[in-house]
Amino acid sequence: MGYLYVGAILLADTHTSSSKVRSLAALAILVTILNLIIPGIHPITIADIINRLVAAIALAVTIWLLEANRDYQQTVATQEYKLQSQLKMADLKEDFAATLTHDLRTPLLGAVETIKAFQSEKFGQITTAQRRVLSIMMTSHQTTIELVQTLSDVYKHDVEGLSLQTEVIDLVTVAEQAILELNQLASNRQITLHLGYSNSDFRQACWVNGDRVQLYRVFLNLILNAIxxxxxxxxxxxxxxxxxxxxxVEVRDTGQGIKLEELPLLFDRFYQANSDRHTKGSGLGLYLSRQIIEAHQGKIWAETRSPQGAIFKFTLPAHFPTIR
Structure with missing residues (x-):
């Protein structure tokens, strides 16, 4: 009869708490053992003892399996809840980023157009001092717009992936354009920008198959970070x-350097180091650079420089232009 209790225990497991199921199983085991001496009509044999012990063990194993199954189902339910929560949080972050970038970009673009109107003297003549102030305001607003665009790109690339418009390009030309744009900023800080080659003093082409616009952003991010x-x-x-x-490509600077424990974290999103590095900016430039380089099947990393400074490096597969 002990085996018949299994059905009752299984039925109880779906309708009551685990503590009550354990009590029912203990009672079933007790009754199964007591059945050896109650009602006491037949003499007890070795086969009867073995039979009752096997039935009791089967009942104990049944309750153990039910407990394990209950724990497993609870774990699965918890993981599903966490996954759903993470998906909802990701959707909220995406909506927040999209709304934030749109709401920030619109007034900034309006302010830039207003400054341009003042600079072109549409509202009357301006003095040299006023022109200088307007220039500073324009630079500040354009920097903020670039930051907003970077934030938008980071979230877009995380969700949709990075779409590349590739062609065979000379990386040296891309770097020269970035240096030309940042040269004035470097000069204002009395910093010299130098373009060079490891094995020659003469200009050499560096051909790769890549997205010119995206790789241009990598050069801007790395050089600006160094400045x-x-x-x-x-x-x-x-x-x-x-x-x-x-x-x-190596971008070498003569700054404060990078602590060894920070090297693996530099390209994480929003990472802000404890040292003097990364005290400016959003923590997104290097993260976006890593996205772009890895999308090109390349690698990017940083090294500390002796005796002072840091080196940011990236590699891309070489791709030579077709000769016609």
Missing amino acids: NHSLRGGKIEIIFAPHGSDRM
């Missing part, structure tokens, strides 16, 4: 070099 963390009178070098079947 922000270099000392006055320092020198920033952008060096091109072969790297096996790849092409490598």
Whole structure:
């Protein structure tokens, strides 16, 4: 009869608490053992004892399996709840980022157009001092717009992935354009920008298959990062070099350097180091640069520089132009 109790225990497990199921199982085991001596009509044999023990063990194993199954189902339900919560949080973050970037960009663009109108003297003549102030305001607003765009791109790329418009390009030309744009900022901080090559003093092409616009942003991010963390009178070098079947670019600065424990974290989103590095900016530039380089099947990393400074490097597969 002991085996018949299994059905009752299974039925109880779906309708009552685990403590009551355990009590029912204990009672079933007790009754199964007592059945050896109650009602006492037949003599007890070895086979009867073994039979009752096996039935009791089966009941104990049944309740153990039910407890394990209950715990498993609870764990699965908890994980599903966490997953749903994470998905909802991701949707909220995406909606927040989209709303934030739209609401910030609109008034900034309006302010930029107003400043341009003042600079073109549509509202009357302006003095040299006023023109200088307007120029500073314009630079500040454009920087903020670029930051908003970077924030928007980061979330867009995380959700949709990075879409590239690739062509065979000369990375040196892209770097020269970035240097030209940032040269005035570097000069204002008394920092020299130098473009060089590891094995020659003459200009050499560096051909890759890539998205010109996106790789241009990588150069801007890395050079701007170096400018922000270099000392006055320092020198920033952008060096091109072969790297096996790849092409490598190094951006070397003479700043405060990077702590070894920070190196693996530099390209994380919103990461702000404890040292003097990354005290400016959003913590998104290096993260976005990593997204772009990895989308090109390349690698990007940072190294500390001896005796002072840091080196940011990335590699891309070489791709030579077709000769016609």
